[in-house]
Amino acid sequence: MTRDPGKRPAPGPAPPPVDRLALFLGSELERLLEPGSALYPRLAAAYGHFVQGRGVPLPVLCLHRDRQNLEPDAYRIEIGGHPEAEGAFRTGLLLAVGEDATLNALLGEETLEPVYGMPARWIGPTQAEPAAARGCILFDPPGLIATHLIEVLGREAYRLLDQASLEQRLKSFLPAHRTLLSQLRRHPGLPGLRVLLQALVRERVSLQDLLSILEAAARFAPEAEDLQSLTELVRAEIPQTICGPYLDEEGQIPAVVLTDTTEGVLKAQFQSQKGLDPEIGERFLGVLSRELEELHAAGWSPALVVDFEIRAGLRRLVERDFPDLAVLSWSEIAPRAGIRTLATIGSRFHPWARKLPSSRWTTSAATGSEPAAPGERPASDHPDKS
Known part of the structure; x- marks a missing residue:
């Protein structure tokens, strides 16, 4: 069978879109995806607390089952398809985090908790009460994963502030601030405004009082030399937030x-x-x-x-x-x-x-x-x- 040299082969199926924010679970942690699991309310509470405190619009968190390169007891958090953090949780155990002297009094295997690298120990359920009495912080799988997610968002949320979410957030200021938004579309423009807000979020500045930030940006943008200069001028206008x-x-x-x-x-x-x-x-x-x-x-x-x-x-x-x-x-x-x-x-x-x-x-x-x-x-x- 011959092929017409002038005819191109039919294109294959398009690759699936990459999730902007995703959580992957190993096979032993898949039970956390079952209906009624404590993971869902823990993630929802952590997500909501972060958005409320930082004022940053976030994409939907996509949950996925096992991947071939993920250990059975492991989980991984990805942004835009790139791994940002990972950890593991021993089935049937709790993770106790505390001072070395406190942990040494508990039965269990020494380890480091995956979020901040603090001393920890894998303990059985019977050790939970004495561990808590000694001042240890105890994590079950949903609690650890939710804590790790918040840590990732704290340092990487600026990457998730895209043009679409910014546009949606700005619409909430209509019609009361139509003139302000019109000024911002001219200077610094929506792409420039996004860069400014990303710079603020990267340094953990809350966008809760976004109106004050937008008003400062509109005031200084026409005269600012560049976006970095504009960012510094805006920061000086929101000292309470900073x-x-x-x-x-x-x-x-x-x-x-x-x-x-x-x-x-x-x-x-x-x-x-x-x-x-x-x-x-x-x-x-x-x-x-x-x-x-x-x-x-x-x-x-x-x-x-x-x-x-x-x-x-x-x-x-x-x-x-x-x-x-x-x-x-x-x-x-x-x-x-x-x-x-x-x-x-x-x-x-x-x-x-x-x-x-x-x-x-x-x-x-x-x-x-x-x-x-x-x-x-x-x-x-x-x-x-x-």
Whole structure:
């Protein structure tokens, strides 16, 4: 049988569309997909809590059964067909997470929980009560999967903010804000607005007060040099939204700050034609790492508060090594928010991090000086003490 050389073969079937957000379960976890399973309400509650708190429209979560490359007791979370996180759960057991000393008193196999890599132990149901009494956090399969999903969404939700979902969200402002939306369609345009919102979401800024964000974008877009500049201007207009997640019970932001000289050096580096000198960047990251390590050991989760003009550049510098570190500018500090300075990094990036006296952890400014006025730089940030 011969084929007409001028005739093309009929096209094969089109590949199935890739799910934007999907959860795959191994064969031993497939029971979680059965009607009445606790997985569905757990996922729905976690999903709803995230959307409500972050204000980010999310796609439908697609649930799938076993794949050939997935272990029987494993699960995987994918975005756009790309694996983002995975874990496993032992059939018939619970996962207890806690301090090593606490876990050592329990019977079971040592492991690390898959979400944050914390010490954990596989325990039987009879160990649940003593584990809870000792302060352990207990996970069943639905609870662990829901927690892992929220962790993934927390760092990757910006990738799920597409043009269609943005259009749908903007329609909710009609007809009351028709003029505002018309301005935004001109400057920065819907593609540009999407990039701006993605940049905010990537740094865990809530879109709950989207109207204020849109109004700031419309105000500055015609004059902004580019989308990065526009993003920084918008951030400075929503200080309550920016600061809210980092305020402690006393209305202050635990912070690592830089001396004026340090900021001057970094500003000159970022603005030079060659950009940041890799050696200076590495030295800065080294000192920052030592400061954060000591503060984290003392129970603090500080933000890095810096000058408006270097915030974006510093965020790019620290993002890979410290993805969860909030980088704020002084322009983004809400009027009633205070700064609790826990450490100051000097311009020479001395290779040995200073010991931090406990008095610095109970005052608003470093070394026991007078508390800084809300939104102002503490006095200890000005001299170069490195």
